[in-house]
Amino acid sequence: MLDVLKENYFFAVVRGADEEDAKEISRYAIAGEIRNIEITFSTPNAAQVMADLSEEFANRKDVVIGAGTVMDSKLAQEAIDAGAVFLVSPHFDPAIASLAKENKVYYFPGCATVTEVVTAMKASCPIIKLFPGGQVGPGFIKDIHGPIPEVALMPSGGVSIDNVADWKKAGAVAVGVGSALARNVASQGYESVTEVAKAFVSALDK
Secondary structure, X not given: OHHHHHHHOEEEEEOOOOHHHHHHHHHHHXXXXXXXXXXXXXXXXXXXXXXXXXXXXXXXXXXXXXXXXXXXXXXXXXXXXXXXXEEEEOOOOHHHHHHHHHOOOEEEEEEOOHHHHHHHHHOOOOOEEEOOHHHHOHHHHHHHHOOOOOOOEEEEOOOOXXXXXXXXXXXXXXXXXXXXXXXXXXXXXXXXXXXXXXXXHHHHHO
16 A cells, blocks of 8 residues: 555645535546545544545545544544544654554654654654645755655645656655645636646656
8 A cells, every 4th residue: 555655646635625625626636646635634524524535436446545634643543433544644643653553554744854754764654744845845855865765755735736846856755735736626616626636747747
């Protein structure tokens, strides 16, 4: 599953206005070939959205449903019970790391310093979210890979169509794409999510 997540490369960070909005953004992102779906707990009834999508895409081995904005172990357990395969938080929490390991799901904590990154590595986090990505930039990955070449980093926040190739070149194993995906929904409908997703994939290919 970790190989599938890395192969997919893009994580759609979904913050829905309601359950159906989150599910529609997810469906149209998948149609645009962004298949790692991170349902944030800022979405109303987020756990139900995870459960519904996990059931809907149960036959798609290339689609992976997980949870975002997992702030504590209580939310982590909700996500696990809903079928989330991975947990993402904006910070590192040892209690979440322990619970994830116990339940055999992945934990990708947010880190922004070398000390935080090493702490997460020691807790067996297989991918570490570089957050906020827009503040540190692609050069941060190159700098960390100097002394710690084996660490797998995934920037989230500040990733755009214009710079996604720079993140890849710097050594990011994946990237999180959030508000950019759904920015045109109000004016152009959910089909715009698919178009933006395709644009991200195309930018990376180029």
